[in-house]
Structures are given as structure tokens and as C-alpha cells.
Amino acid sequence: MFGNFSRNDDAKTIAHMAPMLKRVLVVDPQPTSANVIAEHMRTVSKPDVWVAPTTDKGLKQADKVKPDIIFVELAGEKVDGVDFTRRLRRSSFACRKAPVILVTSQATAAAILAARDAGVHEFLRRPFTIKDLLKRLEAVTLNGRDWIEAVGYVGPDRRRFNSGDYSGPLKRQTDTQATPEEARVAQALKILRSALLAVESDRMQAIRALQAQTLELEEAAKAMADEKLLAATTSFHHYLFEAANSNLPLVRVEVERRAVPLLAYMPADYDERRVVRV
Secondary structure, eight states: OOTTOOSHHHHHHHHHHGGGOSEEEEEOSOHHHHHHHHHHHHHHHOOEEEEESSHHHHHHHHHHHOOSEEEEESEETTEEHHHHHHHHHTSOOTTTTSOEEEEESOOOHHHHHHHHHHTOSEEEESSOOHHHHHHHHHHHHTSOOOEEEOSSOEEEOGGGOOOTTOOSGGGOGGGGSOOOHHHHHHHHHHHHHHHHTTTTTSHHHHHHHHHHHHHHHHHHHHHHTOHHHHHHHHHHHHHHHHHHTSOSOOOHHHHHHHHHHHHTTSOTTOOGGGSOOO
């Protein structure tokens, strides 16, 4: 059923992943390398595969076919994997959160960090084996990361960056520990406060970021049984919902005024250096 995969553990993993890998987009200017990925994926999940030779055509295809997963070349003729990912994440496409695996033969530290900061899920260095590919697919399908919706960054949580080509400080033991609810509230308020500064310059992304943080705060408030925080969050969320569905411009002063009850929950001894960067 799964080609040459004879080991039971591989077969079971593939069986779990396959339903999440039915629509594949490959953005690569080289037909040969694009075909290698396509053939590997057909062995794994028998998906429909689309190939785009440029960044712009890749984005158009992504909007049209709504892929479950995207492979994009780091750099090539009219292909920029970092730019592609950044534009995808900030788009209104239905697939804007789809896993992106960046593929390249130049796995430099600078390239890996640029890809991570653009919102890439995984980094796959060429030449790669089917085992390498399976590890990346398992990471994005079965071991997904939290989604960060801020203004300066949109994508999977960079604190959980899983690339097998990167073993730097992001792999600290503290990065794998659960975040206490108090820290979760502080982190959400940090992003919310930053988003307030962009409500007039980047309306769509600011609203996305604000809405995402209200959901974080709502979950934290429920976990802490904090009824006042929950009420403040609910009120601000309703305001954002109305604002997002209106054609009126957002006025920063008004949005900030509405956010005051929430920002009051910022710890008095809050130190941004103690909050993990997202």
C-alpha cells in the first residue's frame, strides 16, 4: 500500500499522515527536482500534485488549489522561498497556515534562520533520503506547533522549530516546557500591545493578531477561573468582530481605549526579556 515501506512503524506513521497530505504544491523552477519531490510524495500519500516554477505562480496556485502542504525552493530563477512564505502567511488564502517545507542544497545558518523567521515549518536539505522526508512530514502533520498571529511575525511557533538541520539555542530544554498561564497571558498581551501600534498602518494583520490574542487570553482566563479577565476579553473580542466586519477605518486611539481593561492585566513587574520571543 505504501510502496517500498516495509517496516511496520513507518507504515503506521504514513497511514496516519496520508489523509493530511492529499493536495501538494511544489514551487521549484527546476522540473527535475520538482519531480523528485512529487514522486516521493506519490509514494507516501498518492496525492494530487501541482508544480509552479515561480514565486508569483506558486502563490496563485496556492490560492486556487488550497494545498495541504507546500514544498518551496529556497532560491532559484524567479523563486524566493522566504518571500513566498512571508507573502503566503500574510495573505487571505484559505491555505495560509498550510505547512511549508523549504528545500535547498545550501543549508546555511543564515538561510535556516531567514526561513524560520518567514514562517516556514521545516527545512529539508538536498540531497535527501525518503527517511529525511518522512521525518519532516511527521513533524508538520503529527507534531504540529502552535500558530503565532502577530504583526511582526506570522507562522508556526518559532520556539518549537524542528528542522533537523538546526540544533542551535532554539533547542534549549526550557523551550520544550509548558508555559504557565501567567506567562501565557503576559505573552498574549505583549503581542496585543504591539498590534495596537499597527491598527492604522496594517489593518488586516493587526485585527488578525488582536483576535488571535483574545482567544489566547480567553483560554488562559478559563484555565485560571479569572472571571474579570474573561469578561474583559469577551468585550474586546466583540468589539474587534464588529470592527473587522465594517468598512470603517480603525482609529488607534479608540482601539487602545477599548483595550485598556485587558492591558491592565500586564504584570507590574513585567520584563520583556523574560518573555520568549515569538
